[in-house]
Amino acid sequence: MIHIVFNEADVKVLQQAIEMDETLAGEVVLVKDDYAVGPLDNMYVGEGIEARKQWWRDVLAGGDLDGKIDQEENDDYTTAAELVGTMRRNDEEQIWIWAAQNKHDVSGYYWLLKYMKEFQGRVHILYLNNLPFFNDKGQIFYPNWLHEIPAKEFLNAKKLAREITLSEFEVDPDEWTKLCNESKGVRLLEGGKKLVQADYDFYDAELKKYITADWQKAAKIINNFLSKAKNTTGDMYLLWRLKT
Structure with missing residues (x-):
């Protein structure tokens, strides 16, 4: 079994869950790019792949992650090729895609589907769509991210696994193609798996609310935004938007 997640923090908690339940035993694979932002045009061919990489180079330029996009371990296309190769070599292998109800996970799911279609019947989705779980204090909550769920709760979450249907393999890639062709920069989750798009400056107006007349570090502005903004x-x- 191969588990696929879309956030680095999800890897650790899922590995902890696997240690608790041998029926979940398998490799945890991380899709690293954030497909909820940035260009999507022609993203499955060389020109589009390079255009997206160049966009990330511009976004990360001058920061702590400058140059990271060109490191081989961050190449999702290599990861996808390795997954396809593994599935073709082993007819018994299965993939479980774990996604919470947020634009980042859902965008990653859509990006990945192109590579999974030939394995219909062996690819499962666990989509935590507005479902309640217990936190560490025993209180019911609705997680936005997988890593918010205690590892022991994954033992219940596994019951949600279902095959991605043939219909989904037909409809969902078409929806993703439409989004790719709109040439927008920001994806937003309306509900379920429904994504809508906005321009690159979507967050600017809200971000500006946290800029004062006094000198501030960019990190403080960003932290205030992340702790208070709805989207x-x-x-x-x-940071890129602040510098733009």
Whole structure:
């Protein structure tokens, strides 16, 4: 079994869950890019792949992550190729895609589907769509991210696993293609798996509310935004918007 997640923090908690339940035993694979932001045009061919990489180079330029996009371990296309190779070599292998109800996970799911279609019947989705779980204090809550769920709760979450249907493999890639062709920069989750898009400056107006007349570090502005704004995104994207 191969588990796929879309956030680095999800890897650790899922590995902890696997240690508790041998029926979940398998490799945890991370899709690293944030497909909820940035260009999507022609993203499955060389020109589009390079255009997206160049966009990330511009976003990360001058920061702590400058140059990271060109490191081989951050190449999702290599990861996808390795997954396809593994599935073709082993007819018994299965993939479980874990996604919480947020734009980041759902965008990653849509991106990945292109590579999974030939394995219909062996690819499962565990989509935590507005479902309650118990936190560490025993209180019911609705997680926005997988890593918010205690590892022991994954033992219940596994019951949600279901095959991605043939219909989904037909309809969902078409929806993703439409989004890719709109040439927008920001994806937002309306509900379920429904994504809508906005321009690159979508977060700017809200971000500006946390800029004062006094000198401030960019990190403080971003942290205030992330803790108070309804719609948020990655800190590197926000830093890029502050510099733009």
